[in-house]
Amino acid sequence: MIVCKFGGTSVANAEQIKKVANIIKSNPQRRIVAVSAPGKRFGDDIKVTDLLIDLADAVLKNGNVHEKLNNVVNRYREITDELGLDYTICEVIAADLSERVSSDKSKVELFIDNIKASGEDNNAKLIAAYFNSIGLKAKYISPKDLLVVNDLPERTYALPEAYENLKFLADTKEIIVFPGFFGYTKEGILRTFDRGGSDITGSILAAAVKADLYENFTDVDSVFSANPKVINQPVEIREITYREMRELSYAGFSVFHDEALMPVFKLGIPVNIKNTNNPTAPGTRIVPTRTTTPGRPVTGISADNGFSILYVQKYLMNREIGFGRKLLQIIEEEYISFEHTPSGVDDISVIIRSNQLTPESEERIVKRVKEELHADDVHFNHGFSMISIVGEGMRNNTGLAARACAAISNTGANIEMINQGSSEVSLVFGVLQKYENQILRALYDEFFATVTTC
Numbered sequence: 001m002i003v004c005k006f007g008g009t010s011v012a013n014a015e016q017i018k019k020v021a022n023i024i025k026s027n028p029q030r031r032i033v034a035v036s037a038p039g040k041r042f043g044d045d046i047k048v049t050d051l052l053i054d055l056a057d058a059v060l061k062n063g064n065v066h067e068k069l070n071n072v073v074n075r076y077r078e079i080t081d082e083l084g085l086d087y088t089i090c091e092v093i094a095a096d097l098s099e100r101v102s103s104d105k106s107k108v109e110l111f112i113d114n115i116k117a118s119g120e121d122n123n124a125k126l127i128a129a130y131f132n133s134i135g136l137k138a139k140y141i142s143p144k145d146l147l148v149v150n151d152l153p154e155r156t157y158a159l160p161e162a163y164e165n166l167k168f169l170a171d172t173k174e175i176i177v178f179p180g181f182f183g184y185t186k187e188g189i190l191r192t193f194d195r196g197g198s199d200i201t202g203s204i205l206a207a208a209v210k211a212d213l214y215e216n217f218t219d220v221d222s223v224f225s226a227n228p229k230v231i232n233q234p235v236e237i238r239e240i241t242y243r244e245m246r247e248l249s250y251a252g253f254s255v256f257h258d259e260a261l262m263p264v265f266k267l268g269i270p271v272n273i274k275n276t277n278n279p280t281a282p283g284t285r286i287v288p289t290r291t292t293t294p295g296r297p298v299t300g301i302s303a304d305n306g307f308s309i310l311y312v313q314k315y316l317m318n319r320e321i322g323f324g325r326k327l328l329q330i331i332e333e334e335y336i337s338f339e340h341t342p343s344g345v346d347d348i349s350v351i352i353r354s355n356q357l358t359p360e361s362e363e364r365i366v367k368r369v370k371e372e373l374h375a376d377d378v379h380f381n382h383g384f385s386m387i388s389i390v391g392e393g394m395r396n397n398t399g400l401a402a403r404a405c406a407a408i409s410n411t412g413a414n415i416e417m418i419n420q421g422s423s424e425v426s427l428v429f430g431v432l433q434k435y436e437n438q439i440l441r442a443l444y445d446e447f448f449a450t451v452t453t454c
């Protein structure tokens with residue numbers, strides 16, 4: 001059995017949804033379909049999820065709710081019209097949205113989640129209706145009481161019982177159309193995953209039914225060795241290990257959500273990233289171990305921005321028992337996670353995603369580190385990018401860091417931080433955000449200039 005996930009670009013309009021139906025029809029193994037909300041139809045289009053966030057914002061600020069609600073309904077109206085479906089489905093969608101708009105607002109985050117999730121939920125209903133209209137027996141299934149997730153305040157993740165609850169989907173006769181991006185707590189409260197989280201739903205479904213394959217359909221022929229929006233025609237990756245993909249999607253490879261790997265990884269279910277617009281192309285396979293030996297150490301280079309660095313310096317820090325633990329505890333008590341902690345003899349830096357910080361939390365952290373840990377210097381710096389060079393073949397390769405450093409220094413940029421994890425499959429450079437694309441190009445030229453596919 002194959003579980004498929006179709007991303008926003010694959011279900012952005014009627015033409016794309018017809019392609020989805022053809023893909024499902026072309027292989028009877030494709031039994032379960034997770035769908036996103038309609039995404040971008042062209043470069044500067046707006047995703048339905050973003051329209052919904054805008055709508056939620058307008059509701060909370062007493063803005064122009066009517067117009068924003070119509071913007072969303074019109075997207076579905078256009079699709080319904082072009083697919084030749086009965087308009088009543090649009091009335092159902094409009095009524096559903098109005099109900100969500102007037103729902104409880106006491107917990108703002110949950111209110112926004114409820115509005116946001118309607119994008120996937122209503123699209124799944126619409127796509128199931130379309131499948132049935134063309135004779136493809138399909139059934140919409142709600143995540144309610146099945147895809148059970150944790151409560152606030154932690155980020156949303158599926159609880160172990162979700163897998164047990166969803167197991168029965170393996171035995172249904174119809175094609176299952178399941179909305180991506182959200183689940184419900186045990187108390188029946190809707191919570192969304194991170195942005196891009198429909199990938200996670202697809203992976204949970206694949207693990208629950210012990211699928212033979214998880215196909216993730218998007219708008220590119222493969223995962224590329226670098227972001228195709230920055231590098232012109234980057235090398236295509238045919239096969240990549242879970243570990244490499246995890247490292248790359250953690251910081252920049254937005255084509256597959258990093259949290260989506262865990263459910264399938266645990267069961268060794270392979271993932272195939274494929275193109276809805278070119279479904280016969282082989283795509284990229286994410287596998288536990290490679291079947292072919294790549295001819296080079298580096299598989300991909302990713303870059304992501306929006307990082308801050310907390311710098312802490314104290315003379316004789318290395319002799320002080322518990323310094324690191326106490327520092328990280330202060331950060332934990334602000335409910336903030338960290339990415340890396342490179343250190344010297346008398347100093348330590350903590351790399352944090354900037355969107356977790358506020359001026360108030362920064363001030364509290366600096367004050368506590370000064371007062372409780374008696375640090376000599378404590379301050380935050382902002383505006384950093386993390387650039388990761390990743391490859392299983394890097395483990396036994398000497399001179400790679402030297403080549404990367406030389407390529408970066410040729411751009412004139414300073415390396416603010418270097419981190420090599422103990423697994424040695426990645427090398428992370430912290431640099432000023434303004435140099436990100438320049439450095440990505442320099443590193444790409446250094447490691448891939450003469451390669452065509454891997």
Ligand SMILES: Nc1ncnc2c1ncn2[C@@H]1O[C@H](COP(=O)(O)OP(=O)(O)O)[C@@H](O)[C@H]1O
Pocket residue numbers: 006007008009010036039196217218219220222223224225226227228229252253254255256
């Ligand atoms: N290394 C990469 N390989 C392939 N695509 C990438 C890479 N890095 C970024 N992308 C971008 O990811 C996009 C697909 O992801 P996304 O926009 O989430 O699609 P979907 O709508 O299918 O969920 C591609 O169009 C591409 O621009």
Ligand SMILES: N[C@@H](CC(=O)OP(=O)(O)O)C(=O)O
Pocket residue numbers: 006007008009036037039047049050119180181194195196197198199
């Ligand atoms: N629609 C949600 C979830 C998602 O996964 O979307 P996409 O498949 O378009 O990346 C978002 O925009 O975040």
